[in-house]
Amino acid sequence: MSTTLTLNVNGQNHTITVNDPSMPLLWAIRDLIGLTGTKYGCGIEICGACTVLVDGQPEKSCDMDVSSAAGRAIVTIEGLSANRTHPAQVAWIKHQVPQCGYCQSGVLMSVAGAMQAGHTGSSIASEVQNLCVCCTYQRMREAIAGL
Amino acid sequence: MNSWLQVGTDESITLTIGSSDMGQGSASGLAQVLCEDLMVDYARIQIVQGGPTLAAVAPIGTAINTVGSSVTRNNFWKLRDAGAIAREMLVTAAMNQKADLVRANFTVSNGVVHHTPSNTNLTYGQLASAAALLKPPASAPLVADSEFKSIGKPQDRKDIPLKVDGSAKYGIDIQLKGMLYAVVKHCPTFSGTLANAPAVPSGMVAAVPLSVAAGTGRGTEVAGAINAVAVVGHNTWDTWQASKDLSVTWNIPAGAANLDNAHFLATAQALAASAPAYVAGGTNPAGTCYTVEGNATSAAAAIAGSAKILDATYVLPYVSHACMEVLNCTVDYVPGVRCDVYAPTQSAKAALALVVQLTGLLESQITIHTTFLGGGLGRKAEQDFISQAVQVGMVVKQPVKLMWPREEDFTRDQYRPMGLMHARAGLNAAGQVTGWAYRNVSPSILGQRGVPLGATGDSQGIEGAHALPYNLGAAVTEWVSHPSPIPVGFWRSVGASLNTFAVECMIDELALAAGQDPYMFRRSLLTDPRWIAVLDKAATLGNWHAPLAAGHGRGIAIGTAFNTIVAQVVEVSNVTSTRMRVNNVTVVMDCYLAVNPSFVEHQLIGGVVHGLNATLYGRQTFLKGVAQNRNFSHSRMIRMGEMPQVKVALIPNPALSDRTVKLGGAGELGVPTFAPALANACYSATKVRTRTLPFFPNATMSD
Numbered sequence: 001m002s003t004t005l006t007l008n009v010n011g012q013n014h015t016i017t018v019n020d021p022s023m024p025l026l027w028a029i030r031d032l033i034g035l036t037g038t039k040y041g042c043g044i045e046i047c048g049a050c051t052v053l054v055d056g057q058p059e060k061s062c063d064m065d066v067s068s069a070a071g072r073a074i075v076t077i078e079g080l081s082a083n084r085t086h087p088a089q090v091a092w093i094k095h096q097v098p099q100c101g102y103c104q105s106g107v108l109m110s111v112a113g114a115m116q117a118g119h120t121g122s123s124i125a126s127e128v129q130n131l132c133v134c135c136t137y138q139r140m141r142e143a144i145a146g147l
Numbered sequence: 148m149n150s151w152l153q154v155g156t157d158e159s160i161t162l163t164i165g166s167s168d169m170g171q172g173s174a175s176g177l178a179q180v181l182c183e184d185l186m187v188d189y190a191r192i193q194i195v196q197g198g199p200t201l202a203a204v205a206p207i208g209t210a211i212n213t214v215g216s217s218v219t220r221n222n223f224w225k226l227r228d229a230g231a232i233a234r235e236m237l238v239t240a241a242m243n244q245k246a247d248l249v250r251a252n253f254t255v256s257n258g259v260v261h262h263t264p265s266n267t268n269l270t271y272g273q274l275a276s277a278a279a280l281l282k283p284p285a286s287a288p289l290v291a292d293s294e295f296k297s298i299g300k301p302q303d304r305k306d307i308p309l310k311v312d313g314s315a316k317y318g319i320d321i322q323l324k325g326m327l328y329a330v331v332k333h334c335p336t337f338s339g340t341l342a343n344a345p346a347v348p349s350g351m352v353a354a355v356p357l358s359v360a361a362g363t364g365r366g367t368e369v370a371g372a373i374n375a376v377a378v379v380g381h382n383t384w385d386t387w388q389a390s391k392d393l394s395v396t397w398n399i400p401a402g403a404a405n406l407d408n409a410h411f412l413a414t415a416q417a418l419a420a421s422a423p424a425y426v427a428g429g430t431n432p433a434g435t436c437y438t439v440e441g442n443a444t445s446a447a448a449a450i451a452g453s454a455k456i457l458d459a460t461y462v463l464p465y466v467s468h469a470c471m472e473v474l475n476c477t478v479d480y481v482p483g484v485r486c487d488v489y490a491p492t493q494s495a496k497a498a499l500a501l502v503v504q505l506t507g508l509l510e511s512q513i514t515i516h517t518t519f520l521g522g523g524l525g526r527k528a529e530q531d532f533i534s535q536a537v538q539v540g541m542v543v544k545q546p547v548k549l550m551w552p553r554e555e556d557f558t559r560d561q562y563r564p565m566g567l568m569h570a571r572a573g574l575n576a577a578g579q580v581t582g583w584a585y586r587n588v589s590p591s592i593l594g595q596r597g598v599p600l601g602a603t604g605d606s607q608g609i610e611g612a613h614a615l616p617y618n619l620g621a622a623v624t625e626w627v628s629h630p631s632p633i634p635v636g637f638w639r640s641v642g643a644s645l646n647t648f649a650v651e652c653m654i655d656e657l658a659l660a661a662g663q664d665p666y667m668f669r670r671s672l673l674t675d676p677r678w679i680a681v682l683d684k685a686a687t688l689g690n691w692h693a694p695l696a697a698g699h700g701r702g703i704a705i706g707t708a709f710n711t712i713v714a715q716v717v718e719v720s721n722v723t724s725t726r727m728r729v730n731n732v733t734v735v736m737d738c739y740l741a742v743n744p745s746f747v748e749h750q751l752i753g754g755v756v757h758g759l760n761a762t763l764y765g766r767q768t769f770l771k772g773v774a775q776n777r778n779f780s781h782s783r784m785i786r787m788g789e790m791p792q793v794k795v796a797l798i799p800n801p802a803l804s805d806r807t808v809k810l811g812g813a814g815e816l817g818v819p820t821f822a823p824a825l826a827n828a829c830y831s832a833t834k835v836r837t838r839t840l841p842f843f844p845n846a847t848m849s850d
């Protein structure tokens with residue numbers, strides 16, 4: 001029993017067919033649409049590596065059914081800006097934040113979501129609950145302070 | 148110029164590296180070293196990771212695994228010489244072209260050779276073809292330290308732009324045309340094996356039994372045993388669900404009942420009290436005591452006659468790696484023709500040998516593509532996941548990406564070994580140490596890899612416990628191989644992460660028993676000026692002598708690993724039985740020469756917090772052979788709000804480049820001294836000594 005639905009990702013519509021409408025958005029974005037910037041870390045809503053914006057809100061895509069994401073505006077790291085021009089990306093490069101970098105897409109989407117909700121500077125930091133196993137928090141904090 | 152350094156006629160300069168960059172910045176660091184003597188701007192060097200094939204002349208760094216904080220220090224002089232030699236070949240080509248053989252008439256700046264008499268320029272790109280025909284000189288003069296433009300200067304890492312826009316490709320991001328997806332399901336019990344091959348679930352392509360390839364199994368997992376199944380399907384999610392639902396019968400050997408923490412601890416306690424000594428030429432089974440250095444009898448005698456005797460036992464748990472990117476590997480196998488492997492591996496060379504062994508293909512038919520690694524931490528130097536992907540590829544004969552769900556990653560790790568360290572020492576009336584007897588009981592990483600242990604035991608297990616710089620009177624260091632067969636492996640800083648904790652806590656306990664300040668006590672036991680300088684700097688920068696607010700505590704520790712000396716001062720407060728606040732950490736490091744102080748600082752801070760997570764929360768436990776902590780929910784780590792402020796200083800600064808001084812590593816060095824500095828700080832705050840880690844074993848984490 002397959003279902004066909006349309007996802008709007010980074011302003012583009014993608015029609016996909018899934019066997020299981022409860023497939024998490026994460027895997028639809030990665031495997032079916034082919035955008036791999038959004039990462040799998042834990043699959044249980046803890047690490048935040050899979051964070052994307054859904055209608056402007058940061059959401060953990062590992063725990064959102066693809067069927068409930070259909071028709072909503074989804075933004076992934078690939079759609080955050082053209083040419084790394086989002087202020088958070090600019091700050092991340094300036095402060096040389098990433099180490100392995102694996103968590104950073106999710107972190108940047110959390111930061112972008114907090115900024116969109118009107119947070120600035122250190123009040124962004126309290127919104128960002130992402131896990132970074134490389135522990136780049138100090139530079140994240142420095143980068144966020146200027147946003 | 149050779150197969151790993153290419154100067155193109157299009158002015159491109161490409162450095163191919165064989166080591167893996169897991170975010171420590173070593174790839175960019177290598178470029179930074181090369182550009183100095185090649186005399187080009189750092190920005191012009193392109194880095195390519197992994198060779199197209201390892202069968203060609205090895206790219207720099209392939210001969211080693213990316214372990215032991217070794218990439219920069221092992222390649223520093225090699226790259227400097229290579230850069231200088233290449234530069235001189237290009238200049239010689241220019242001399243030939245200008246028919247002027249006076250070297251002094253030529254200067255180089257950012258890849259442009261200037262001929263002073265004619266006031267004309269030739270670029271490296273214009274000279275590349277002619278230079279390639281020249282015979283490289285055996286050596287060439289290096290740039291003087293005073294002229295350094297790149298070495299020792301902070302530079303931006305080349306990989307960072309790719310890591311802020313989602314374009315960096317990690318192993319798990321590989322997508323090939325017609326690719327299938329495989330999800331691994333191991334026997335939940337270590338030592339268990341498959342009873343019957345499962346049927347292919349509906350909608351799936353295959354269910355492939357996976358065996359332990361020779362050389363990849365550790366401990367309970369012996370070569371040839373079938374300990375897992377991979378379900379193969381058309382996308383990750385459906386395949387993962389099918390693998391969860393797959394009913395598999397496993398044979399569990401009776402011995403698995405004893406694979407549990409209580410049993411391991413009891414065994415360790417017994418071996419700490421008595422263990423048969425190593426016999427040269429003997430069988431020396433697990434449970435043997437190796438004398439690493441010193442003499443147990445004289446140490447015991449010196450301690451026995453002391454005014455004060457201290458005796459303490461420190462216990463550390465098994466710890467998972469928990470790299471942010473789970474284990475995965477993609478294989479594209481065409482029978483008899485070729486095999487392409489895409490893997491986040493710390494050891495492409497071992498992967499190549501493994502693929503030869505499994506497929507029977509020639510090295511020239513195999514390509515190992517090293518991707519970015521979402522953390523390596525030692526785990527991705529292992530080959531089990533690569534072997535499994537190749538096995539699946541050989542069955543399905545089409546491209547396939549194999550991944551371990553997070554739960555498999557936690558429960559089928561090759562863990563940091565548990566350890567029980569017993570220390571006994573004496574003090575005389577003047578507060579000097581009269582004798583020191585130290586025994587580490589822990590499973591052997593090298594032993595599980597079939598490396599024969601010599602008279603001094605496992606060289607990895609004793610890191611941080613021997614050649615101590617302190618004046619400890621009559622001392623002995625022993626190491627006992629613990630028989631637990633739970634697979635163990637290299638975990639950031641390896642043995643030093645266990646021993647430095649025990650040694651530096653014991654030194655603190657001695658200082659307090661002697662009625663002395665822990666910093667001054669250490670200082671009085673040291674003679675090596677490099678150690679004293681690091682310790683002094685940490686005390687100054689960490690405000691060691693500043694008064695403490697009520698409920699606050701400060702601790703200090705110093706240690707060495709990979710030729711580098713590190714000291715830390717940690718300040719804590721609000722210590723309870725379930726939490727504490729780590730306020731400040733000061734780290735001082737002497738690795739002699741830091742190619743890029745900014746990378747090194749970032750690595751050290753990361754290492755400190757990695758140590759912090761392990762010290763407060765990190766452990767894996769086993770019940771009847773089954774690992775109990777299956778995800779981050781039961782392996783807590785700190786988030787940004789809990790991040791202490793970390794200050795870093797590197798000494799000596801500046802360091803002169805000197806071929807006779809061994810360069811130290813940096814990538815793992817934040818870890819070992821953190822745990823003891825923290826434990827010492829907690830004692831200072833609470834007057835309660837914690838000798839068993841982690842501090843908060845039952846901590847959990849939710850969203």
Ligand code: FES
Pocket residue numbers: 039040041042043044045046047048049050051060061062063
């Ligand atoms: S993968 Fe979604 S929160 Fe970790």
Ligand code: FES
Pocket residue numbers: 098099100101102103104131132133134135136170471521522
């Ligand atoms: S940069 Fe590696 S996990 Fe965050």
